[in-house]
Amino acid sequence: MTGRRAGNADHDNEHVHGASTTTPAGHASRASIATSRLASLAQHILPLGSKVSGKHEFDYVIVGGGTAGSVLANRLTEDYNVSVAVIEGGPSDVGLDRVLNLSRWLELLGSELDYDYTTTAQPRGNSDIRHSRAKVLGGCSSHNTLISFRPLKEDLDWWAQCHGCPSWSADKLQPYGDRLKLNTVPVQAQHRNQVVRDWVNAAAETFDAPLISDFNAQIVHRDGFTPSKGKGAGFFSISYDPYNGDRSSASTSYLHPIMPQAPRGARKNLHLFLETWAEKVVFDGANSKRIRSVQVVQKGGQRFEISARRDVILCAGAIDTPRLLLLSGIGSAADLASVGIECKHDLPGVGRNLSDHPETIIMWETRETPKETVMLSDAGVFLRVLPPSEEPGNGELHKDQPDMMMHCYQVVFGEHLKSKGYKLPEHAFCMTPNIPRSQARGTIKLASANPADKPLIDFKYFEDERRYDERILVEGLKAARKIAQHAPFRQHLVREVAPGPAVQTDEELSAYARSVHHTVYHPSSSCKMGTPGQIRREGTVSALQGKVDDEVVCDEKNLKVVGLQGLRICDASVMPVLPTINPMLTILMVAERAADLIKWDV
Numbered sequence: 001m002t003g004r005r006a007g008n009a010d011h012d013n014e015h016v017h018g019a020s021t022t023t024p025a026g027h028a029s030r031a032s033i034a035t036s037r038l039a040s041l042a043q044h045i046l047p048l049g050s051k052v053s054g055k056h057e058f059d060y061v062i063v064g065g066g067t068a069g070s071v072l073a074n075r076l077t078e079d080y081n082v083s084v085a086v087i088e089g090g091p092s093d094v095g096l097d098r099v100l101n102l103s104r105w106l107e108l109l110g111s112e113l114d115y116d117y118t119t120t121a122q123p124r125g126n127s128d129i130r131h132s133r134a135k136v137l138g139g140c141s142s143h144n145t146l147i148s149f150r151p152l153k154e155d156l157d158w159w160a161q162c163h164g165c166p167s168w169s170a171d172k173l174q175p176y177g178d179r180l181k182l183n184t185v186p187v188q189a190q191h192r193n194q195v196v197r198d199w200v201n202a203a204a205e206t207f208d209a210p211l212i213s214d215f216n217a218q219i220v221h222r223d224g225f226t227p228s229k230g231k232g233a234g235f236f237s238i239s240y241d242p243y244n245g246d247r248s249s250a251s252t253s254y255l256h257p258i259m260p261q262a263p264r265g266a267r268k269n270l271h272l273f274l275e276t277w278a279e280k281v282v283f284d285g286a287n288s289k290r291i292r293s294v295q296v297v298q299k300g301g302q303r304f305e306i307s308a309r310r311d312v313i314l315c316a317g318a319i320d321t322p323r324l325l326l327l328s329g330i331g332s333a334a335d336l337a338s339v340g341i342e343c344k345h346d347l348p349g350v351g352r353n354l355s356d357h358p359e360t361i362i363m364w365e366t367r368e369t370p371k372e373t374v375m376l377s378d379a380g381v382f383l384r385v386l387p388p389s390e391e392p393g394n395g396e397l398h399k400d401q402p403d404m405m406m407h408c409y410q411v412v413f414g415e416h417l418k419s420k421g422y423k424l425p426e427h428a429f430c431m432t433p434n435i436p437r438s439q440a441r442g443t444i445k446l447a448s449a450n451p452a453d454k455p456l457i458d459f460k461y462f463e464d465e466r467r468y469d470e471r472i473l474v475e476g477l478k479a480a481r482k483i484a485q486h487a488p489f490r491q492h493l494v495r496e497v498a499p500g501p502a503v504q505t506d507e508e509l510s511a512y513a514r515s516v517h518h519t520v521y522h523p524s525s526s527c528k529m530g531t532p533g534q535i536r537r538e539g540t541v542s543a544l545q546g547k548v549d550d551e552v553v554c555d556e557k558n559l560k561v562v563g564l565q566g567l568r569i570c571d572a573s574v575m576p577v578l579p580t581i582n583p584m585l586t587i588l589m590v591a592e593r594a595a596d597l598i599k600w601d602v
C-alpha cells in the first residue's frame with residue numbers, strides 16, 4: 001500500500017448532493033423531491049432571521065465547514081435568534097462510509113474529496129509532495145488520522161510571550177480543551193498489536209523515556225514533557241469510537257447532532273450551502289473597509305452572493321483562506337498587481353509565514369503486517385535530540401520540551417521512496433521522524449487572477465538560515481536506527497530498506513532525508529494573528545527581529561482582519577506558529593474560544 005489511492009465512484013453519497021446545495025431560491029423545487037430524507041433536509045433552508053425574498057442574508061456567514069468551521073457553526077447557532085450560513089466546497093459526510101470509517105483514510109487521499117495541492121519546486125527539499133486538503137463537511141478532520149493531542153502549555157505561552165498573542169496563553173486557551181465534543185481516547189487494547197507494543201517499549205527503553213499511557217492527561221494534568229526533559233513514548237490518543245472504528249470528527253461531533261438526520265432534528269437557524277465554492281469576499285459599496293458578503297458559485301454553475309449582517313468568518317484552512325483573501329484584493333499590493341488584481345486592502349502578511357511539520361522516513365522490511373490497528377499509525381515517540389542551546393528563538397520556554405517526534409507505520413508507507421527508485425517490500429515497518437518546531441517559513445501566492453487556478457504554495461522546506469530543520473531529521477534517523485536495534489522489537493525486522501545501511505554520514509543522511517521527505521499534513525500560520533504594530537521578538541530571518549512585524553493579518557484580541565470591518569478568520573492559518581504536537585485539537589480549541597469572542601462581540 002502506498003500513501004495514495006484513487007477514490008471509488010462516489011455512489012455512497014449521492015443522497016446528499018442535490019439537497020445539500022439547495023438555496024432559499026430553490027426551495028420549492030427541492031421540497032418536491034420525493035424522498036422523506038430530502039424533504040427533511042430541505043427544512044433548514046429557511047433559517048430564522050434570514051430574508052426569504054431571494055436574498056441570502058444571515059447574521060454570520062462561515063466560509064468552510066471544516067474543522068474550525070464546524071465548531072463555530074455549532075456554537076453560534078446555540079442562540080436561536082442568530083442565523084448562520086456555512087459555505088462548504090465539498091459534500092456532506094453523512095452516510096459516506098469511506099469518510100466515517102477512520103481505517104479507510106488512505107482511500108481519501110488523491111480522491112475527488114481532496115483538493116490535492118502541489119508545491120512549487122523545493123530546491124532543498126522534495127518537490128513532489130501532494131498536500132491533501134479535504135473537500136467534504138468536517139474538512140481535514142473528515143479525512144485525517146485523528147491523532148489528538150492537547151497543545152503543550154509551553155507552545156501556547158510561546159504564542160503569548162513571543163508572538164504578540166497575550167489572549168491565547170495556556171491559562172486562557174487550555175480550558176477550552178475541556179469543552180471539545182470529540183470522543184478522544186487512547187488507542188484501545190483490541191487495536192494494539194505486538195509489533196507496535198514492542199516498538200513503543202523499545203523507544204522508551206532505548207532513550208530512558210517514560211511510557212505514557214494517556215498523552216493528553218500527561219499534557220494537561222502532569223506537566224507534559226517537562227519532568228522527562230522532552231521525552232515520552234506511547235500509543236496515541238485518537239478521536240474515534242473504539243467499538244466500531246468510526247471517526248469522531250468535527251463534523252460528526254459538532255454538525256451531525258444539529259443537522260436534519262439528528263434524533264432531535266436540525267437547528268433551523270443553521271443553513272448549510274454544500275458543494276458551494278466561495279470565490280471572493282465582497283466589499284460594502286458604501287464603506288470601502290467593510291465586508292458585506294461572499295460571492296459563491298455552486299456545482300451547477302449558479303453564482304450569487306450570501307450576505308452577513310454581522311461578520312463573514314473565514315474557516316477555509318491555511319491554504320484556501322489566504323487564497324480567498326488574495327482573490328478578493330486583500331493582500332500585498334505588489335503581489336496582487338503582479339497578477340492583475342486590484343488591491344482593495346494592502347495587507348502584506350496574507351499568505352506569508354506558511355509553516356508545516358516536515359517529516360522523513362526510514363523503512364524496514366518485516367515478515368508480516370499485523371492486523372490489529374486503528375488506522376495503521378497508532379503510536380509515537382517524542383525525544384530531545386539537540387541540546388537546549390540549539391533551540392531557535394525561544395530556548396527558555398522549550399528547553400525541556402521535545403524537538404523531534406516520530407510516528408510509526410505498520411505498513412508500506414512509501415510513496416516518495418518508490419518514486420526515488422527504492423524497491424518496496426510486501427511488508428514493512430516505518431518510522432517517520434518529524435520537526436515539531438520547523439523553522440522554514442513559506443508563502444502562498446496566486447498563480448493568476450483566475451479563481452480556478454490552484455495557488456503557488458512554496459514551503460521553502462529546509463531553507464531556514466541555521467539549517468536547524470535538517471539537523472533534526474538527521475538526528476531523528478539516527479534515533480530510529482537505535483530503536484530498531486532494541487530487542488525484542490528488532491526480531492520483527494528483516495532488513496533496512498531505506499535509506500539502507502550504506503547511508504551513514506550526517507551529510508548522506510541529510511541528503512536522503514530531504515530528498516524523500518513528506519509532510520505530516522499540517523500547513524498553518526499563513527494569516528497569523530498578533531498585535532498590530534508588534535515588534536518581532538523571534539523569527540527565522542534574524543535581520544527582521546526587532547522590527548515591526550508586518551505579517552500580522554488578524555488581531556489576536558478578536559480575530560478580525562486588521563484594518564477591515566465584518567471579516568474574521570478562524571482556522572489553522574491564524575496560529576502564529578505551529579504547536580509542537582499534531583495541531584487538530586489546538587485548532588478546535590481556537591475555534592471554541594473564537595466562538596465566545598464572537599458571541600461577546602469583542
Ligand SMILES: Cc1cc2nc3c(=O)[nH]c(=O)nc-3n(C[C@H](O)[C@H](O)[C@H](O)COP(=O)(O)OP(=O)(O)OC[C@H]3O[C@@H](n4cnc5c(N)ncnc54)[C@H](O)[C@@H]3O)c2cc1C
Pocket residue numbers: 063064065066067068069087088089090132133134135136137138139140141143144145146147148149276277278279315316317318320321324520521522523570571572573581582583584585587
Ligand atoms: C491526511 C491528513 C492527516 C492529518 N492527520 C492529523 C492528525 O492525525 N492529527 C492532527 O492533529 N492533525 C492532522 N492533520 C491536520 C489537521 O487535520 C488540520 O490541520 C486541520 O484539520 C485543519 O483545520 P482547518 O479548520 O484549518 O481546515 P479544514 O479542516 O481543512 O477546513 C477547511 C474547509 O473549508 C472548505 N473550503 C476551503 N476553501 C473553500 C472555499 N473557497 N469555499 C468553500 N469552502 C471552502 C474545505 O472544503 C474544508 O471543508 C492531518 C491532515 C491531513 C490532510
